[in-house]
Amino acid sequence: MSLSLTFACIWALIANVLAMTPSKDHHWRNAYILVAVGIPILGYIVVQHGPWVGLLVLAAGCSVLRWPVIYLGRWLRRGGRKTPAE
Structure with missing residues (x-):
């Protein structure tokens, strides 16, 4: 197994x-750290194995970090605006 895929498995x-x-902030701090570490690993995988393997690893990462992806999708559908309650 290549080094990039080894990093992805460790991630x-x-x-x-x-x-x-257990987490007091519902794992949001962990999610931010995982995203910050996962993006360079994903780039390394794309460089070593190409975009198709990169898309598969991206899909696997999105299944692990599904709530940040859901909130990003909701924010993009609103057009990047804050809600009136915020």
Whole structure:
């Protein structure tokens, strides 16, 4: 297995361990850290293996971090505006 895919597997293992730990902020701090670490790993995978493998790993990462992706989609549908309650 290549180094980039090894990093992706370690990232997924750490993400699953973090999901099992208790958190006061509903794991948002962990999600920000995982996204910040995962984006360079995803870029490294695309460089080594091409865009199709990169898309598969991106889909796997989105399934792990589904709530940040859902909130990003809602924000984009609003056009990037804040809601009146905020």
